[in-house]
Amino acid sequence: MNRASIVADVRKAFGERITEVDEAALEPFIRCEPATWPELARFLKDRCGLDMLVCLSGIDRGKGVGLEAVYNVERCDAQRAGIAVKIRVPYEDAVIPSVETVWRTADWHEREAWDLLGIRFAGHHNLVRILCAEDWEGHPLRKDYKSPDRYHGIKNNVV
Amino acid sequence: MSETLDQELMLGTESPLQDNILITQVDKLINWTRRSSVWPMTFGLACCAIEMMATGASTYDIDRFGSGPFRATPRQADLMIVAGTVSHKMAPRVKRLFDQMPEPKFVLAMGACTVSGGPYIKHGYHVLKGVDRIVPVDVYVPGCPPRPEALLEGLFRIQEKMERERLFDRTRVGARPKILVE
Numbered sequence: 358m359n360r361a362s363i364v365a366d367v368r369k370a371f372g373e374r375i376t377e378v379d380e381a382a383l384e385p386f387i388r389c390e391p392a393t394w395p396e397l398a399r400f401l402k403d404r405c406g407l408d409m410l411v412c413l414s415g416i417d418r419g420k421g422v423g424l425e426a427v428y429n430v431e432r433c434d435a436q437r438a439g440i441a442v443k444i445r446v447p448y449e450d451a452v453i454p455s456v457e458t459v460w461r462t463a464d465w466h467e468r469e470a471w472d473l474l475g476i477r478f479a480g481h482h483n484l485v486r487i488l489c490a491e492d493w494e495g496h497p498l499r500k501d502y503k504s505p506d507r508y509h510g511i512k513n514n515v516v
Numbered sequence: 517m518s519e520t521l522d523q524e525l526m527l528g529t530e531s532p533l534q535d536n537i538l539i540t541q542v543d544k545l546i547n548w549t550r551r552s553s554v555w556p557m558t559f560g561l562a563c564c565a566i567e568m569m570a571t572g573a574s575t576y577d578i579d580r581f582g583s584g585p586f587r588a589t590p591r592q593a594d595l596m597i598v599a600g601t602v603s604h605k606m607a608p609r610v611k612r613l614f615d616q617m618p619e620p621k622f623v624l625a626m627g628a629c630t631v632s633g634g635p636y637i638k639h640g641y642h643v644l645k646g647v648d649r650i651v652p653v654d655v656y657v658p659g660c661p662p663r664p665e666a667l668l669e670g671l672f673r674i675q676e677k678m679e680r681e682r683l684f685d686r687t688r689v690g691a692r693p694k695i696l697v698e
């Protein structure tokens with residue numbers, strides 16, 4: 358099974374619910390709404406055999422666009438056919454259903470995206486910070502983030 | 517030498533010490549032993565730790581100066597080489613390890629990160645801007661990372677400081693650096 362047939366399968370099964378497909382891009386991707394995601398994830402894993410979540414990236418696309426999560430999924434065989442799935446959410450309502458039960462890798466990756474960008478993954482069993490200290494405030498990789506002047510009384514912004 | 521002392525020291529008749537008397541100041545003796553076996557704590561936080569390992573390896577061989585045994589516990593260490601980026605999350609742990617070391621203890625800040633925040637000084641929201649904000653630093657070794665020679669030079673500075681220690685001056689007035697409070 359190669360990428361073209363994966364895309365064809367997904368298109369056939371989901372139709373209009375796949376909002377964008379770009380196979381010419383450097384990293385070919387499909388796009389969907391958050392509501393479609395749990396079903397699509399199951400489909401990709403069980404029907405297309407994409408059994409490895411290689412990477413989950415969070416991106417701040419800036420004002421007017423919002424936050425984005427990119428999932429790179431691959432097949433664990435010699436051909437390593439794979440696809441990226443992109444999901445975009447507005448700042449005010451940055452919620453994406455969790456897929457940690459589909460791919461176990463998603464557990465820590467979702468925590469990281471929550472920690473650094475503030476994307477909430479609904480249904481995650483333990484959505485707490487993973488890199489920053491537990492009592493850190495804000496999400497550091499957001500474009501409008503200001504680092505704290507002091508942390509526990511220690512001066513932080515020195516220049 | 518009297519016979520009893522000879523026996524106490526278990527010196528045979530052939531010993532070269534037999535006809536000699538060794539005199540030294542207790543201070544000097546203790547400082548000499550101390551500076552000849554500065555045991556650092558195993559403490560690598562980031563890229564600088566690689567250079568610290570190189571310093572321990574055969575080319576630079578820190579063992580020549582008595583600092584080969586990197587201890588895995590603060591209780592057995594005299595010197596804390598903070599090698600690497602200290603994040604705000606790590607800072608309390610560094611402080612606790614320092615507190616667990618027995619006196620006299622020394623801190624060597626290795627690399628730009630521990631000296632001042634280094635490459636992270638402006639945009640490193642999570643990086644402690646200099647480890648001297650949490651523990652008193654005796655010697656700063658700048659560089660990103662410092663070469664092993666520089667680290668050895670830092671060790672010699674620590675040894676010089678140790679030689680100035682006085683046995684009954686528990687407070688070590690003037691010797692102990694201050695924590696930076698801003």
Ligand code: SF4
Binds near residue numbers: 563627629635659660
């Ligand atoms: S000073 Fe440079 S080499 Fe050392 S820990 Fe910092 S970034 Fe790494």
